[in-house]
Amino acid sequence: MELSRSPIIDFSHLHSPNPETRAKAIDQIATACRTFGFFNVINHGISDETIRDAVDANRRFEEAPPEVKEALKSGDVYQPVRFGTVLDSRGGHGSGCGTFVRDFLKLYSFPLEDWIEFWPSYPPDYRSKMGKYSKETRNLSISLLKPMLESLHITDPSPLLHKVTSEGMHMMAVNHYHTGLQQQLLSNSAAQIGIPPHTDHTLITVLLQTSPGLHVLDPTDGNWKDAAAPSEIIQGGAQNTLQVLVGDQLEVLSNGRYRGAVHRVSQCSPDNCSRISVASLLSFGMDEVVEPAAEMDGDELLKPFYKGRSLRDLLDHLASGEKLPFIETLRIMG
Numbered sequence: 001m002e003l004s005r006s007p008i009i010d011f012s013h014l015h016s017p018n019p020e021t022r023a024k025a026i027d028q029i030a031t032a033c034r035t036f037g038f039f040n041v042i043n044h045g046i047s048d049e050t051i052r053d054a055v056d057a058n059r060r061f062e063e064a065p066p067e068v069k070e071a072l073k074s075g076d077v078y079q080p081v082r083f084g085t086v087l088d089s090r091g092g093h094g095s096g097c098g099t100f101v102r103d104f105l106k107l108y109s110f111p112l113e114d115w116i117e118f119w120p121s122y123p124p125d126y127r128s129k130m131g132k133y134s135k136e137t138r139n140l141s142i143s144l145l146k147p148m149l150e151s152l153h154i155t156d157p158s159p160l161l162h163k164v165t166s167e168g169m170h171m172m173a174v175n176h177y178h179t180g181l182q183q184q185l186l187s188n189s190a191a192q193i194g195i196p197p198h199t200d201h202t203l204i205t206v207l208l209q210t211s212p213g214l215h216v217l218d219p220t221d222g223n224w225k226d227a228a229a230p231s232e233i234i235q236g237g238a239q240n241t242l243q244v245l246v247g248d249q250l251e252v253l254s255n256g257r258y259r260g261a262v263h264r265v266s267q268c269s270p271d272n273c274s275r276i277s278v279a280s281l282l283s284f285g286m287d288e289v290v291e292p293a294a295e296m297d298g299d300e301l302l303k304p305f306y307k308g309r310s311l312r313d314l315l316d317h318l319a320s321g322e323k324l325p326f327i328e329t330l331r332i333m334g
């Protein structure tokens with residue numbers, strides 16, 4: 001499979017005292033978001049140690065006593081903290097996709113002090129290590145969102161940013177591929193290990209993967225591309241390059257100028273054992289109705305291409321068992 005052509009953004013350039021360097025980086029982001037909905041970020045300021053610690057805590061969670069996992073198990077999409085092995089057969093995105101299996105852990109994480117006590121208690125340092133990574137990725141996401149909104153030339157983005165920083169949703173989603181239970185499930189069904197093609201519900205997602213496996217749909221030619229982190233794999237299996245995906249909320253806010261990245265994880269070989277990914281998901285608040293911005297690129301919005309909906313509407317959509325991707329229910333045709 002071909003490698004994705006999405007660019008590598010040097011985060012430090014966004015804070016460069018040289019306005020040309022900064023403008024060039026913002027331009028690269030804008031092009032990546034318009035074309036692929038996806039880019040890589042380096043020099044993001046999150047240390048290798050923090051990344052390694054987060055991966056390590058999640059690896060050790062795989063060995064947690066059954067009662068720890070049992071207490072977190074839930075199939076209720078409204079639960080703020082939950083764990084499960086999921087057989088996922090979401091449709092849409094031209095997938096014709098079948099069933100994919102993975103373990104996931106969902107952790108609401110802002111404000112951190114409200115949620116951290118519900119996070120896994122095993123390993124004992126899980127909360128401190130993931131808490132640190134969660135805080136740092138939230139800050140990174142906000143620092144990336146600013147230039148992304150700037151690059152859309154939204155007139156007066158400050159109230160939007162204020163909403164996100166003060167009452168926006170931030171959650172972590174950890175995915176484990178190839179755990180023992182998944183292998184058992186696989187031997188009894190036609191499922192494959194991975195996650196089916198989908199877009200994220202977010203404004204932006206910052207993703208960490210411990211080994212290759214992420215594929216993004218390239219809208220320029222309609223083919224799947226390998227979105228492995230381009231840097232070398234550092235000691236301990238973590239990678240210091242992070243991936244940034246445009247989510248549904250940014251697609252809506254930009255009235256389709258930026259497109260949500262359609263992505264999947266599949267064809268993990270059985271020896272590519274225990275792949276972990278940690279997604280940091282930044283969105284507007286639960287009840288914030290997200291609509292196309294009223295003014296972009298100096299033009300008043302004449303025709304919205306999306307209906308306004310909130311994150312709670314998304315949860316209702318998921319709870320209803322509807323297979324159609326949420327974003328497809330928002331698009332206004334013609």
Ligand SMILES: O=C(O)CCC(=O)C(=O)O
Binds near residue numbers: 209264
């Ligand atoms: O495992 C991955 O690389 C992707 C995970 C993902 O797409 C998600 O959690 O939404």
Ligand SMILES: [Fe+2]
Binds near residue numbers: 198199200263
């Ligand atoms: Fe995703």
